[in-house]
Amino acid sequence: MDRLTLYIANKNYSSWSFRPWMALTGVGIDFEEVLIPFDDAAGNPNIKAVSPTGRVPLLQHGALKIWESLAIIEYAAELYPDAGLLPADRAERSLARSVSMEMLSSFRALRSACPMNIRRPKARIALPDGVDTDISRIETIWRDLLQQSGGPFLFGAFGAADAMFAPVVNRFEIYDLVDRSDTLAYMQTMKAHPAWRKWEEAARVEPWVVPEDEV
Template identity: 45%
Template structure:
Protein backbone atom coordinates (compact mmCIF):
# COMPACT_ATOMS: atom_id res chain seq x y z
CA UNK A 1 0.00 0.00 0.00
CA UNK A 2 1.02 3.59 -0.57
CA UNK A 3 -0.26 6.71 1.16
CA UNK A 4 -0.08 9.94 -0.81
CA UNK A 5 0.39 12.80 1.65
CA UNK A 6 1.00 16.53 1.66
CA UNK A 7 3.81 18.47 3.31
CA UNK A 8 4.20 16.99 6.79
CA UNK A 9 4.61 20.35 8.47
CA UNK A 10 1.16 21.53 7.43
CA UNK A 11 -1.00 18.65 6.16
CA UNK A 12 -3.37 17.79 9.00
CA UNK A 13 -5.47 15.34 7.03
CA UNK A 14 -2.36 13.45 5.89
CA UNK A 15 -1.07 13.09 9.44
CA UNK A 16 -4.18 11.27 10.65
CA UNK A 17 -4.12 8.07 8.52
CA UNK A 18 -0.31 8.07 8.53
CA UNK A 19 -0.37 7.78 12.33
CA UNK A 20 -2.83 4.91 12.12
CA UNK A 21 -0.68 3.05 9.60
CA UNK A 22 2.57 3.59 11.49
CA UNK A 23 1.28 3.10 15.04
CA UNK A 24 -0.49 -0.13 14.17
CA UNK A 25 2.53 -1.41 12.25
CA UNK A 26 0.76 -1.78 8.90
CA UNK A 27 3.29 -2.00 6.05
CA UNK A 28 3.05 0.92 3.63
CA UNK A 29 5.03 3.46 1.67
CA UNK A 30 4.35 7.16 1.59
CA UNK A 31 4.89 9.81 -1.05
CA UNK A 32 4.82 13.55 -0.43
CA UNK A 33 2.92 15.66 -2.94
CA UNK A 34 3.64 19.37 -2.75
CA UNK A 35 0.99 21.78 -1.48
CA UNK A 36 2.70 24.83 -2.95
CA UNK A 37 4.89 25.86 -5.87
CA UNK A 38 4.32 26.09 -9.62
CA UNK A 39 1.68 23.69 -10.90
CA UNK A 40 1.09 21.95 -7.59
CA UNK A 41 -2.69 21.85 -7.99
CA UNK A 42 -2.44 20.24 -11.41
CA UNK A 43 0.13 17.71 -10.21
CA UNK A 44 -2.06 16.80 -7.25
CA UNK A 45 -5.18 16.47 -9.41
CA UNK A 46 -3.32 14.03 -11.66
CA UNK A 47 -2.72 11.69 -8.71
CA UNK A 48 -5.77 12.16 -6.50
CA UNK A 49 -9.44 11.51 -7.39
CA UNK A 50 -10.45 14.56 -5.33
CA UNK A 51 -7.44 16.76 -6.06
CA UNK A 52 -6.62 16.57 -2.35
CA UNK A 53 -4.53 14.50 0.03
CA UNK A 54 -4.40 11.99 1.58
CA UNK A 55 -5.09 9.12 -0.80
CA UNK A 56 -4.48 5.46 0.05
CA UNK A 57 -3.44 3.31 -2.91
CA UNK A 58 -4.00 -0.43 -2.44
CA UNK A 59 -3.52 -2.29 -5.71
CA UNK A 60 -5.94 -0.77 -8.21
CA UNK A 61 -8.01 0.86 -5.46
CA UNK A 62 -7.57 4.55 -4.62
CA UNK A 63 -9.27 5.62 -1.39
CA UNK A 64 -9.44 9.39 -0.75
CA UNK A 65 -10.63 11.11 2.43
CA UNK A 66 -9.12 10.49 5.85
CA UNK A 67 -12.13 8.91 7.55
CA UNK A 68 -12.70 6.55 4.61
CA UNK A 69 -9.02 5.52 4.67
CA UNK A 70 -9.15 4.79 8.40
CA UNK A 71 -12.35 2.75 8.04
CA UNK A 72 -10.82 0.83 5.14
CA UNK A 73 -7.80 -0.01 7.26
CA UNK A 74 -10.02 -1.04 10.19
CA UNK A 75 -11.95 -3.39 7.88
CA UNK A 76 -8.82 -4.83 6.27
CA UNK A 77 -6.93 -5.30 9.56
CA UNK A 78 -9.59 -6.12 12.20
CA UNK A 79 -6.95 -7.64 14.46
CA UNK A 80 -5.26 -4.24 14.85
CA UNK A 81 -8.00 -2.71 17.07
CA UNK A 82 -7.84 0.60 15.20
CA UNK A 83 -11.15 1.42 16.88
CA UNK A 84 -11.82 0.42 20.53
CA UNK A 85 -12.91 -3.18 21.04
CA UNK A 86 -15.78 -2.26 23.35
CA UNK A 87 -18.92 -1.46 21.33
CA UNK A 88 -19.88 1.52 23.49
CA UNK A 89 -16.39 3.00 23.36
CA UNK A 90 -16.22 2.33 19.63
CA UNK A 91 -19.43 4.28 19.05
CA UNK A 92 -18.18 7.18 21.16
CA UNK A 93 -14.79 7.13 19.41
CA UNK A 94 -16.46 7.30 16.01
CA UNK A 95 -18.70 10.13 17.21
CA UNK A 96 -15.66 12.07 18.45
CA UNK A 97 -13.84 11.47 15.16
CA UNK A 98 -16.86 12.66 13.19
CA UNK A 99 -17.11 15.78 15.34
CA UNK A 100 -13.46 16.54 14.61
CA UNK A 101 -14.01 15.92 10.90
CA UNK A 102 -16.83 18.43 10.64
CA UNK A 103 -16.20 20.80 13.54
CA UNK A 104 -13.68 22.98 15.34
CA UNK A 105 -13.56 25.30 12.34
CA UNK A 106 -12.54 28.32 14.41
CA UNK A 107 -9.39 26.58 15.61
CA UNK A 108 -8.69 25.19 12.17
CA UNK A 109 -9.09 28.59 10.50
CA UNK A 110 -7.36 30.75 13.10
CA UNK A 111 -4.56 28.40 14.16
CA UNK A 112 -3.26 26.39 11.18
CA UNK A 113 -1.05 23.40 11.94
CA UNK A 114 2.60 24.39 11.72
CA UNK A 115 4.88 21.89 13.45
CA UNK A 116 8.08 23.89 12.90
CA UNK A 117 6.71 27.06 14.45
CA UNK A 118 6.09 28.56 17.88
CA UNK A 119 3.56 31.41 17.85
CA UNK A 120 2.35 32.13 21.38
CA UNK A 121 -0.07 35.02 21.64
CA UNK A 122 -0.84 35.29 17.93
CA UNK A 123 -4.32 33.73 18.00
CA UNK A 124 -7.34 35.81 18.98
CA UNK A 125 -8.65 33.90 21.98
CA UNK A 126 -12.15 35.27 21.55
CA UNK A 127 -12.27 33.69 18.10
CA UNK A 128 -11.41 30.20 19.38
CA UNK A 129 -12.83 30.26 22.90
CA UNK A 130 -15.89 28.16 22.06
CA UNK A 131 -13.76 25.49 20.39
CA UNK A 132 -11.32 25.44 23.31
CA UNK A 133 -14.21 24.95 25.71
CA UNK A 134 -15.57 22.07 23.66
CA UNK A 135 -12.15 20.43 23.46
CA UNK A 136 -11.82 20.61 27.24
CA UNK A 137 -15.29 19.17 27.67
CA UNK A 138 -14.93 16.35 25.12
CA UNK A 139 -11.40 15.27 25.94
CA UNK A 140 -12.00 15.67 29.66
CA UNK A 141 -15.05 13.40 29.54
CA UNK A 142 -13.33 10.60 27.65
CA UNK A 143 -10.05 10.84 29.55
CA UNK A 144 -11.96 10.84 32.83
CA UNK A 145 -13.68 7.61 31.83
CA UNK A 146 -10.58 5.89 30.42
CA UNK A 147 -7.95 7.29 32.81
CA UNK A 148 -5.82 7.98 29.71
CA UNK A 149 -3.27 8.47 28.45
CA UNK A 150 -5.39 8.47 25.28
CA UNK A 151 -9.09 9.16 24.86
CA UNK A 152 -10.14 5.54 25.22
CA UNK A 153 -7.08 4.27 27.07
CA UNK A 154 -4.98 2.89 24.23
CA UNK A 155 -4.24 4.93 21.13
CA UNK A 156 -6.98 4.55 18.52
CA UNK A 157 -8.33 6.24 15.39
CA UNK A 158 -10.07 8.94 17.43
CA UNK A 159 -6.69 10.03 18.80
CA UNK A 160 -5.27 10.12 15.28
CA UNK A 161 -8.12 12.40 14.26
CA UNK A 162 -7.38 14.83 17.09
CA UNK A 163 -3.57 14.78 16.81
CA UNK A 164 -3.35 17.83 14.51
CA UNK A 165 -5.57 19.82 16.84
CA UNK A 166 -3.28 18.90 19.73
CA UNK A 167 -0.34 20.39 17.82
CA UNK A 168 -2.22 23.65 17.37
CA UNK A 169 -2.66 23.97 21.11
CA UNK A 170 1.11 23.71 21.57
CA UNK A 171 2.20 25.82 18.59
CA UNK A 172 0.05 28.78 19.67
CA UNK A 173 0.34 28.17 23.43
CA UNK A 174 -3.41 28.24 23.80
CA UNK A 175 -4.81 28.14 27.35
CA UNK A 176 -5.99 24.65 28.30
CA UNK A 177 -6.62 22.59 31.41
CA UNK A 178 -4.03 20.27 32.92
CA UNK A 179 -6.01 17.33 31.58
CA UNK A 180 -5.91 18.68 28.04
CA UNK A 181 -2.24 19.57 28.40
CA UNK A 182 -1.40 16.03 29.51
CA UNK A 183 -3.23 14.63 26.49
CA UNK A 184 -1.25 16.91 24.16
CA UNK A 185 1.94 15.56 25.74
CA UNK A 186 0.70 12.00 25.21
CA UNK A 187 0.20 12.69 21.51
CA UNK A 188 3.68 14.21 21.22
CA UNK A 189 5.19 11.24 23.08
CA UNK A 190 3.70 8.69 20.68
CA UNK A 191 6.60 7.13 18.71
CA UNK A 192 4.70 7.37 15.43
CA UNK A 193 4.06 11.06 15.98
CA UNK A 194 7.69 11.63 16.92
CA UNK A 195 8.71 10.05 13.63
CA UNK A 196 6.37 12.29 11.64
CA UNK A 197 7.53 15.36 13.58
CA UNK A 198 11.20 14.63 12.92
CA UNK A 199 10.51 14.40 9.19
CA UNK A 200 8.40 17.57 9.25
CA UNK A 201 11.18 19.54 10.92
CA UNK A 202 13.51 18.66 8.05
CA UNK A 203 11.19 19.90 5.32
CA UNK A 204 12.36 23.05 3.51
CA UNK A 205 9.01 24.05 2.00
CA UNK A 206 6.92 27.02 3.07
CA UNK A 207 3.16 27.18 2.46
CA UNK A 208 2.18 30.82 2.91
CA UNK A 209 -1.51 29.97 3.25
CA UNK A 210 -0.70 28.10 6.47
CA UNK A 211 1.70 30.64 7.98
CA UNK A 212 -0.06 32.80 10.55
CA UNK A 213 2.26 35.77 10.05
CA UNK A 214 1.25 35.84 6.38
CA UNK A 215 -2.43 35.22 7.16
CA UNK A 216 -2.49 38.08 9.65
CA UNK A 217 -0.51 40.43 7.41
CA UNK A 218 2.68 40.75 9.48
CA UNK A 219 4.88 39.56 6.62
CA UNK A 220 4.43 39.48 2.87
CA UNK A 221 3.84 36.21 1.01
CA UNK A 222 7.03 34.63 -0.24
CA UNK A 223 9.27 36.23 2.39
CA UNK A 224 9.34 33.48 5.06
CA UNK A 225 12.45 31.33 4.87
Protein backbone atom coordinates in the same frame (compact mmCIF):
# COMPACT_ATOMS: atom_id res chain seq x y z
CA MET B 1 -2.44 -8.82 -0.36
CA ASP B 2 -1.56 -5.66 -2.29
CA ARG B 3 0.47 -3.20 -0.28
CA LEU B 4 -1.14 0.01 0.88
CA THR B 5 0.15 3.28 -0.55
CA LEU B 6 -0.62 6.50 1.31
CA TYR B 7 -0.27 9.75 -0.62
CA ILE B 8 0.31 12.73 1.66
CA ALA B 9 1.36 16.38 1.47
CA ASN B 10 3.86 18.43 3.46
CA LYS B 11 4.35 17.03 6.96
CA ASN B 12 4.88 20.50 8.38
CA TYR B 13 1.47 21.78 7.31
CA SER B 14 -0.89 19.02 6.20
CA SER B 15 -3.21 18.22 9.09
CA TRP B 16 -5.38 16.08 6.82
CA SER B 17 -2.38 13.94 5.87
CA PHE B 18 -1.18 13.74 9.45
CA ARG B 19 -4.34 12.00 10.68
CA PRO B 20 -4.27 8.79 8.59
CA TRP B 21 -0.47 8.64 8.60
CA MET B 22 -0.47 8.85 12.40
CA ALA B 23 -3.24 6.26 12.65
CA LEU B 24 -1.61 3.66 10.42
CA THR B 25 1.90 4.23 11.73
CA GLY B 26 0.72 4.36 15.33
CA VAL B 27 -0.71 0.83 15.27
CA GLY B 28 1.97 -0.70 13.06
CA ILE B 29 0.12 -1.04 9.74
CA ASP B 30 2.63 -1.28 6.93
CA PHE B 31 2.28 1.09 3.97
CA GLU B 32 4.31 2.89 1.35
CA GLU B 33 4.43 6.66 1.80
CA VAL B 34 4.39 8.99 -1.19
CA LEU B 35 4.75 12.68 -0.34
CA ILE B 36 3.59 15.19 -2.94
CA PRO B 37 4.19 18.74 -1.66
CA PHE B 38 1.69 21.52 -2.21
CA ASP B 39 4.35 23.90 -3.47
CA ASP B 40 2.44 25.25 -6.45
CA ALA B 41 -0.07 28.06 -6.01
CA ALA B 42 -2.26 26.50 -8.71
CA GLY B 43 -2.09 23.07 -7.10
CA ASN B 44 0.54 20.44 -7.67
CA PRO B 45 -0.40 18.55 -10.85
CA ASN B 46 1.14 15.39 -9.40
CA ILE B 47 -1.60 15.37 -6.75
CA LYS B 48 -4.30 15.80 -9.39
CA ALA B 49 -2.79 12.91 -11.33
CA VAL B 50 -3.39 10.42 -8.51
CA SER B 51 -6.39 11.82 -6.64
CA PRO B 52 -9.91 12.23 -8.08
CA THR B 53 -10.47 15.19 -5.76
CA GLY B 54 -7.13 16.84 -6.53
CA ARG B 55 -6.30 16.60 -2.83
CA VAL B 56 -4.47 14.34 -0.44
CA PRO B 57 -4.42 12.26 1.67
CA LEU B 58 -5.37 9.36 -0.52
CA LEU B 59 -4.92 5.66 0.18
CA GLN B 60 -4.42 3.27 -2.72
CA HIS B 61 -4.92 -0.47 -2.28
CA GLY B 62 -4.51 -2.26 -5.56
CA ALA B 63 -6.90 -0.54 -7.96
CA LEU B 64 -8.99 0.90 -5.12
CA LYS B 65 -8.56 4.54 -4.09
CA ILE B 66 -9.90 5.91 -0.79
CA TRP B 67 -9.79 9.61 -0.01
CA GLU B 68 -10.57 11.72 3.06
CA SER B 69 -8.77 11.12 6.35
CA LEU B 70 -11.52 9.37 8.27
CA ALA B 71 -12.54 7.14 5.35
CA ILE B 72 -8.91 6.02 5.06
CA ILE B 73 -8.72 5.23 8.76
CA GLU B 74 -12.02 3.34 8.68
CA TYR B 75 -10.85 1.29 5.68
CA ALA B 76 -7.61 0.40 7.47
CA ALA B 77 -9.59 -0.58 10.57
CA GLU B 78 -11.70 -2.97 8.48
CA LEU B 79 -8.66 -4.35 6.68
CA TYR B 80 -6.73 -4.89 9.93
CA PRO B 81 -9.36 -5.48 12.63
CA ASP B 82 -6.78 -6.71 15.14
CA ALA B 83 -4.62 -3.58 14.86
CA GLY B 84 -6.72 -1.73 17.42
CA LEU B 85 -7.61 1.39 15.50
CA LEU B 86 -11.16 1.19 16.85
CA PRO B 87 -12.22 -0.06 20.31
CA ALA B 88 -13.39 -3.67 20.55
CA ASP B 89 -16.48 -2.72 22.56
CA ARG B 90 -19.41 -1.68 20.32
CA ALA B 91 -20.49 1.26 22.49
CA GLU B 92 -16.94 2.60 22.72
CA ARG B 93 -16.48 2.05 19.01
CA SER B 94 -19.58 4.12 18.29
CA LEU B 95 -18.32 6.86 20.58
CA ALA B 96 -14.91 6.83 18.93
CA ARG B 97 -16.59 7.24 15.55
CA SER B 98 -18.77 10.07 16.87
CA VAL B 99 -15.89 12.15 18.22
CA SER B 100 -13.80 11.42 15.13
CA MET B 101 -16.61 12.63 12.90
CA GLU B 102 -17.10 15.70 15.08
CA MET B 103 -13.41 16.48 14.62
CA LEU B 104 -13.78 16.05 10.88
CA SER B 105 -16.85 18.27 10.51
CA SER B 106 -16.48 20.89 13.24
CA PHE B 107 -14.12 23.41 14.86
CA ARG B 108 -13.84 25.62 11.79
CA ALA B 109 -12.94 28.71 13.80
CA LEU B 110 -9.92 26.96 15.32
CA ARG B 111 -8.86 25.48 11.97
CA SER B 112 -9.05 28.83 10.20
CA ALA B 113 -7.33 30.93 12.86
CA CYS B 114 -4.65 28.41 13.85
CA PRO B 115 -3.36 26.28 10.96
CA MET B 116 -1.09 23.37 11.81
CA ASN B 117 2.58 24.21 11.54
CA ILE B 118 5.10 21.89 13.21
CA ARG B 119 7.97 24.36 12.81
CA ARG B 120 6.15 27.44 14.07
CA PRO B 121 7.66 28.97 17.24
CA LYS B 122 5.25 28.97 20.17
CA ALA B 123 3.44 32.31 20.31
CA ARG B 124 -0.05 33.56 21.02
CA ILE B 125 -2.18 35.38 18.47
CA ALA B 126 -5.38 37.40 18.67
CA LEU B 127 -8.21 34.90 18.44
CA PRO B 128 -11.38 35.60 16.45
CA ASP B 129 -14.85 34.74 17.67
CA GLY B 130 -15.58 31.06 17.97
CA VAL B 131 -12.10 29.78 18.73
CA ASP B 132 -12.60 29.72 22.50
CA THR B 133 -15.82 27.76 22.03
CA ASP B 134 -13.99 25.22 19.86
CA ILE B 135 -11.19 24.89 22.41
CA SER B 136 -13.65 24.35 25.25
CA ARG B 137 -15.53 21.65 23.36
CA ILE B 138 -12.35 19.77 22.44
CA GLU B 139 -11.07 19.90 26.01
CA THR B 140 -14.42 18.56 27.22
CA ILE B 141 -14.22 15.65 24.76
CA TRP B 142 -10.70 14.79 25.85
CA ARG B 143 -11.45 15.13 29.55
CA ASP B 144 -14.60 12.99 29.42
CA LEU B 145 -12.98 10.23 27.37
CA LEU B 146 -9.81 10.13 29.45
CA GLN B 147 -11.80 9.94 32.66
CA GLN B 148 -13.95 7.16 31.23
CA SER B 149 -11.06 5.11 29.81
CA GLY B 150 -8.41 5.85 32.41
CA GLY B 151 -6.03 6.95 29.64
CA PRO B 152 -3.34 7.48 28.65
CA PHE B 153 -5.07 7.82 25.26
CA LEU B 154 -8.71 8.69 24.64
CA PHE B 155 -9.90 5.07 24.66
CA GLY B 156 -7.06 3.64 26.71
CA ALA B 157 -4.74 2.48 23.95
CA PHE B 158 -3.78 4.67 21.00
CA GLY B 159 -6.36 4.56 18.21
CA ALA B 160 -8.26 6.33 15.47
CA ALA B 161 -9.77 9.03 17.68
CA ASP B 162 -6.33 10.08 18.92
CA ALA B 163 -5.06 10.27 15.34
CA MET B 164 -8.01 12.43 14.32
CA PHE B 165 -7.18 14.94 17.07
CA ALA B 166 -3.41 14.86 16.48
CA PRO B 167 -3.27 18.18 14.55
CA VAL B 168 -5.18 19.85 17.38
CA VAL B 169 -2.36 18.92 19.75
CA ASN B 170 0.01 20.90 17.56
CA ARG B 171 -2.41 23.83 17.30
CA PHE B 172 -2.96 23.96 21.06
CA GLU B 173 0.79 23.97 21.65
CA ILE B 174 2.17 26.38 19.07
CA TYR B 175 -0.53 29.02 19.60
CA ASP B 176 -0.39 28.55 23.41
CA LEU B 177 -4.13 28.00 23.65
CA VAL B 178 -4.55 25.82 26.74
CA ASP B 179 -3.30 25.54 30.31
CA ARG B 180 -5.41 22.82 31.94
CA SER B 181 -3.18 20.16 33.47
CA ASP B 182 -5.20 17.24 32.08
CA THR B 183 -5.14 18.73 28.58
CA LEU B 184 -1.40 19.32 28.73
CA ALA B 185 -0.81 15.79 30.03
CA TYR B 186 -2.70 14.26 27.11
CA MET B 187 -0.79 16.47 24.68
CA GLN B 188 2.50 15.24 26.13
CA THR B 189 1.33 11.65 25.80
CA MET B 190 0.55 12.22 22.13
CA LYS B 191 3.84 13.99 21.45
CA ALA B 192 5.78 11.16 23.08
CA HIS B 193 4.26 8.53 20.78
CA PRO B 194 6.93 7.16 18.40
CA ALA B 195 4.72 7.87 15.38
CA TRP B 196 4.35 11.52 16.40
CA ARG B 197 8.11 11.88 16.90
CA LYS B 198 8.82 10.32 13.50
CA TRP B 199 6.41 12.72 11.74
CA GLU B 200 7.78 15.74 13.62
CA GLU B 201 11.40 14.90 12.82
CA ALA B 202 10.58 14.69 9.12
CA ALA B 203 8.51 17.89 9.19
CA ARG B 204 11.34 19.89 10.74
CA VAL B 205 13.76 19.12 7.90
CA GLU B 206 11.36 19.70 5.00
CA PRO B 207 12.60 22.39 2.60
CA TRP B 208 9.20 23.84 1.69
CA VAL B 209 7.80 27.02 3.19
CA VAL B 210 4.16 27.88 2.54
CA PRO B 211 2.57 31.18 3.73
CA GLU B 212 0.01 30.56 6.46
CA ASP B 213 -2.81 32.10 4.42
CA GLU B 214 -2.22 29.45 1.73
CA VAL B 215 -2.26 26.44 4.06
